[in-house]
Amino acid sequence: MEPRRIALAVVLMAAVLILTPILFPSPVPAPGSKTAVTDSASSTPVVAASAAATAAASATAPGLSALPDSVIAASQPVAMPVVMPVDTAVVTTTQAIFRTTNRGAALIGVEMPQYLALSNKGRTKGGPVELAKAGDRLLSFRLVSPGDTVALNAQTFTSTRTEENGRAVVRYDATVGARAITIAYSFLPDSYRVNVSATVQGAPENSFLLIDMPPGFRSSESDTTEDQSHLAYAFKLDQQNAKGVTFASLDPGERRIEAGPINWAVAKNKYFLMGVLAPQGVPGFAEVNFTGGVRVAKAATRSEATIVASLKSGAVAFEVYAGPQEYERLEAIGRSFETSNPYGGWLQGVVQPFATMVIRLLLWMKSTLGLSYGWILVVFGVAVRLILWPLNQKAMRSSMQMQRIQPYLAEIQTKYKGDPTKLQAEMMRVYKEHGMSPFSSLSGCVPMLIPLPVFFALFFVFQNTIEFRGVSFLWFPDISLKDPLYVLPVLVAITAMGLSYIGMRGMKANEQQKMMMYLMPAMMMVIFFNMASGLNLYYFVQNLASLPQQWLISRERTKAQPPVVRG
Numbered sequence: 037m038e039p040r041r042i043a044l045a046v047v048l049m050a051a052v053l054i055l056t057p058i059l060f061p062s063p064v065p066a067p068g069s070k071t072a073v074t075d076s077a078s079s080t081p082v083v084a085a086s087a088a089a090t091a092a093a094s095a096t097a098p099g100l101s102a103l104p105d106s107v108i109a110a111s112q113p114v115a116m117p118v119v120m121p122v123d124t125a126v127v128t129t130t131q132a133i134f135r136t137t138n139r140g141a142a143l144i145g146v147e148m149p150q151y152l153a154l155s156n157k158g159r160t161k162g163g164p165v166e167l168a169k170a171g172d173r174l175l176s177f178r179l180v181s182p183g184d185t186v187a188l189n190a191q192t193f194t195s196t197r198t199e200e201n202g203r204a205v206v207r208y209d210a211t212v213g214a215r216a217i218t219i220a221y222s223f224l225p226d227s228y229r230v231n232v233s234a235t236v237q238g239a240p241e242n243s244f245l246l247i248d249m250p251p252g253f254r255s256s257e258s259d260t261t262e263d264q265s266h267l268a269y270a271f272k273l274d275q276q277n278a279k280g281v282t283f284a285s286l287d288p289g290e291r292r293i294e295a296g297p298i299n300w301a302v303a304k305n306k307y308f309l310m311g312v313l314a315p316q317g318v319p320g321f322a323e324v325n326f327t328g329g330v331r332v333a334k335a336a337t338r339s340e341a342t343i344v345a346s347l348k349s350g351a352v353a354f355e356v357y358a359g360p361q362e363y364e365r366l367e368a369i370g371r372s373f374e375t376s377n378p379y380g381g382w383l384q385g386v387v388q389p390f391a392t393m394v395i396r397l398l399l400w401m402k403s404t405l406g407l408s409y410g411w412i413l414v415v416f417g418v419a420v421r422l423i424l425w426p427l428n429q430k431a432m433r434s435s436m437q438m439q440r441i442q443p444y445l446a447e448i449q450t451k452y453k454g455d456p457t458k459l460q461a462e463m464m465r466v467y468k469e470h471g472m473s474p475f476s477s478l479s480g481c482v483p484m485l486i487p488l489p490v491f492f493a494l495f496f497v498f499q500n501t502i503e504f505r506g507v508s509f510l511w512f513p514d515i516s517l518k519d520p521l522y523v524l525p526v527l528v529a530i531t532a533m534g535l536s537y538i539g540m541r542g543m544k545a546n547e548q549q550k551m552m553m554y555l556m557p558a559m560m561m562v563i564f565f566n567m568a569s570g571l572n573l574y575y576f577v578q579n580l581a582s583l584p585q586q587w588l589i590s591r592e593r594t595k596a597q598p599p600v601v602r603g
Contacts, residue, residue, distance in 0.1 A: 228359025286328030410509025
């Protein structure tokens with residue numbers, strides 16, 4: 037019986053599907069009717085998006101049956117949904133080309149003709165750098181009032197373009213529900229900056245404008261993977277250092293909330309950023325929220341960040357910077373905006389000042405000497421060694437003196453090992469006779485540690501300093517990328533081994549010291565393999581500049597007569 041029941045059910049279902057359109061035909065659309073227009077950046081129809089507002093308005097409006105027939109006839113065409121065309125406003129300044137849309141009054145693109153996209157070969161350059169990915173918005177808005185949230189991306193605004201005080205101004209107006217909303221962009225002609233203002237008429241207290249940051253950036257670098265590894269947000273709380281939130285640190289769906297006041301927040305990749313800044317002298321933003329994006333691969337390339345701005349008397353204003361991470365340009369903006377790349381993680385308090393000092397010095401050398409950044413790094417490496425020459429000389433001679441008195445100290449330790457008081461007194465006598473102290477060995481190491489903070493600072497500087505981007509030198513197509521031929525890492529290892537070999541001349545090295553002479557250069561070569569070629573260049577020059585001093589000290593050591601220990 038079971039097969040018969042199944043066959044009967046299939047027949048009945050077919051009958052329903054065939055007879056329903058015949059018995060209940062669909063109404064024929066009126067001539068000239070249109071479907072809803074959608075924006076390329078969003079698939080939400082304009083008519084459907086405003087359906088809730090239309091329903092709310094019609095619920096309180098008088099019924100059509102209460103009006104005269106003449107009024108009904110006249111108002112029928114007007115009552116039909118009006119779909120406004122979606123358009124894009126393009127504003128060109130001396131630095132960038134901005135694109136905004138009347139769909140949500142959003143910023144949808146920033147193009148920088150002064151910076152060209154790099155090909156995967158490094159040398160060939162493509163078109164201008166564009167920040168926005170296809171379909172993404174760099175800046176979009178939502179309106180929050182008690183009990184209601186409106187995504188303005190679903191609203192089509194009326195656009196007006198004017199000029200005020202030499203600035204291009206694009207103004208967007210719309211009525212959402214019963215409230216008139218205006219969002220205006222004022223473009224500074226000679227920068228990457230835009231002043232943005234929003235007003236909401238009749239906005240109740242505790243209303244907020246949510247400013248959605250870009251969920252990612254289009255990569256314009258030759259090494260796309262390395263560029264994506266720098267995707268991050270950063271923000272600065274009032275009276276605190278800037279903090280970073282990398283895309284990779286957020287799990288998909290993970291949410292992080294930072295309470296304000298917040299001076300600014302940025303989204304950035306390796307060399308470019310888009311930041312939203314609260315005006316100077318006013319309280320910052322209420323908070324900023326971060327949410328991890330969905331990962332389609334191992335790398336985290338998508339995330340979300342939203343700035344919560346309070347509407348004071350229905351209005352809020354802020355600044356937008358969309359452009360390169362040029363240090364001097366960011367510093368001129370104020371509000372510590374140059375720290376939008378927080379260096380060093382938990383060591384930020386130490387690394388950031390050194391990085392700031394190094395980049396300022398390199399920029400000064402560039403403007404003063406007029407050389408390319410490749411030669412600037414060569415000069416900088418030699419200059420650091422010349423400045424540290426006296427300190428290193430003192431440290432090396434202190435080490436030589438410690439080696440000379442080691443036999444005396446060993447004899448005293450053997451002789452007075454059972455009398456700690458006498459042992460300490462005799463050791464202090466030996467130190468005094470040779471003009472030294474127990475801390476001489478430690479003080480001799482300090483000058484050798486001074487170059488390390490500079491090296492670490494350069495490591496971070498090379499990660500985001502756009503001044504190095506695409507700069508060729510010798511066989512390097514880009515000093516901010518690794519050596520394509522891996523020549524410099526090998527030279528760094530060879531010069532490091534040469535320094536160790538020369539430094540051990542005249543010394544009785546044990547097996548451990550001999551092993552380290554070969555092991556350390558090999559480790560350095562592995563470490564430097566994937567570092568920026570400019571950083572390799574700096575360290576190689578440092579090693580070369582150290583060889584003469586190491587050779588002179590080794591000559592002094594070999595000429596010195598070994599101490600004669602009395603039996």
